[in-house]
Amino acid sequence: MGALMAEDDIYIGPLFDLFNLRFGPEQKDIELTAGGVSEIKALQDEFEIFQEGRPFVESAKLLGLGGLNNNRAKNRWYSVLAWLAKVPSDQDGETGDQRIVNALIKNFARKSPLPCFMKAHDSRDTGGYGLQVVVREDNPVFYIERTYLTISVPMAPKVPPGGKGKKKPKK
Amino acid sequence: MRAAVVAREPASPDSGDLSRIYSGIAAYYSAKVARFGATPNGVDWTCQATQEMRFVQLLKLCDFASPFSLNDLGCGYGALIAYLGRRHDGCAVDYLGIDVSEPMVRRARRLWRNCGDTSFAIGHSSPRTADYAVASGIFNVAQDQTQHDWEQFIAASLDNLHRTTRRGFAVNFMKRPESAPARRGLYTTDTASWARYCAGRFNAIAEVHDGYGLMEFTLIVRKL
Numbered sequence: 001m002g003a004l005m006a007e008d009d010i011y012i013g014p015l016f017d018l019f020n021l022r023f024g025p026e027q028k029d030i031e032l033t034a035g036g037v038s039e040i041k042a043l044q045d046e047f048e049i050f051q052e053g054r055p056f057v058e059s060a061k062l063l064g065l066g067g068l069n070n071n072r073a074k075n076r077w078y079s080v081l082a083w084l085a086k087v088p089s090d091q092d093g094e095t096g097d098q099r100i101v102n103a104l105i106k107n108f109a110r111k112s113p114l115p116c117f118m119k120a121h122d123s124r125d126t127g128g129y130g131l132q133v134v135v136r137e138d139n140p141v142f143y144i145e146r147t148y149l150t151i152s153v154p155m156a157p158k159v160p161p162g163g164k165g166k167k168k169p170k171k
Numbered sequence: 172m173r174a175a176v177v178a179r180e181p182a183s184p185d186s187g188d189l190s191r192i193y194s195g196i197a198a199y200y201s202a203k204v205a206r207f208g209a210t211p212n213g214v215d216w217t218c219q220a221t222q223e224m225r226f227v228q229l230l231k232l233c234d235f236a237s238p239f240s241l242n243d244l245g246c247g248y249g250a251l252i253a254y255l256g257r258r259h260d261g262c263a264v265d266y267l268g269i270d271v272s273e274p275m276v277r278r279a280r281r282l283w284r285n286c287g288d289t290s291f292a293i294g295h296s297s298p299r300t301a302d303y304a305v306a307s308g309i310f311n312v313a314q315d316q317t318q319h320d321w322e323q324f325i326a327a328s329l330d331n332l333h334r335t336t337r338r339g340f341a342v343n344f345m346k347r348p349e350s351a352p353a354r355r356g357l358y359t360t361d362t363a364s365w366a367r368y369c370a371g372r373f374n375a376i377a378e379v380h381d382g383y384g385l386m387e388f389t390l391i392v393r394k395l
Contacts, residue, residue, distance in 0.1 A: 042384025043220045049220055064220075
């Protein structure tokens with residue numbers, strides 16, 4: 001993931017998991033701390049967590065999507081999410097950040113919103129999604145027969161490019 | 172979803188020694204705030220959004236058309252004050268936060284030192300009578316207490332809330348899952364039992380509010 005996540009690359013999977021649990025199918029009477037997509041729907045209805053013009057990273061902070069126990073990884077992850085504003089998307093005229101926010105707004109305006117799933121794709125694969133955010137309605141988890149709103153963010157060993165850790169060239 | 176219960180089913184808490192429970196609670200939350208600071212995680216909530224969703228439900232108790240006094244039992248670092256400022260800025264609220272954790276109250280005092288009509292007290296019950304009281308999440312983390320002991324603590328807390336309010340109080344509980352075993356250390360309950368307790372013991376209307384996306388419910392007790 002380049003300089004933004006650096007050695008905290010290993011936490012990207014669990015950070016995706018955090019999103020995917022909070023935005024996953026509701027757990028009916030079993031889950032005690034998170035009601036999945038029904039919880040997020042209620043929060044969106046009450047607070048408009050996702051708003052046009054509000055970067056996705058700000059909503060992620062309100063929802064605690066950076067995790068609890070590792071401040072460095074959390075802050076780096078938020079840097080990655082902020083970086084998505086600089087990335088194009090599969091929707092003309094929308095940055096990656098806007099694409100995610102607008103898709104979530106639209107999804108949670110539904111009476112029964114789709115669960116959401118966040119994953120990565122290899123941005124080096126020019127035959128695939130490439131360096132852009134892609135949002136689809138599909139079935140990202142083959143063993144769950146449920147249509148999701150799937151958000152795929154571009155990643156590669158040097159993507160996002162060097163951030164704070166990158167030295168500026170001397171003039 | 173909302174259900175009102177007006178029933179009389181007197182029950183009386185065994186007024187045994189709850190000091191061990193209070194000191195356990197104080198230790199638990201003092202450790203939380205030491206680790207996570209004045210944040211939702213510092214009072215053991217997942218995030219600001221769910222923390223404030225609970226405030227939305229609890230404050231359905233209050234009539235914001237005119238000024239009132241409010242006790243916040245288990246106030247933590249006083250997150251409710253920020254919420255009141257954002258959502259109910261037009262209404263003057265005389266706020267008292269009460270918490271058993273001394274470090275928590277220290278944080279709260281520091282955080283809100285420049286905020287008028289706001290004060291804090293250390294303890295397990297309010298030193299004053301207010302129009303309303305709320306208590307968010309204080310019945311959830313039972314740690315290693317037996318169900319009997321924890322329910323004595325709940326009953327005593329509800330009695331305190333009743334005794335120190337003029338118009339009513341609101342609390343929340345985690346819902347007992349029908350098909351899954353209770354999670355160790357957490358107290359869960361059905362929606363009816365404590366509503367019946369309050370309606371009967373306090374001669375009050377007890378409203379149950381749920382269906383707000385969280386696996387819990389809010390109990391609003393309005394005095395007749």
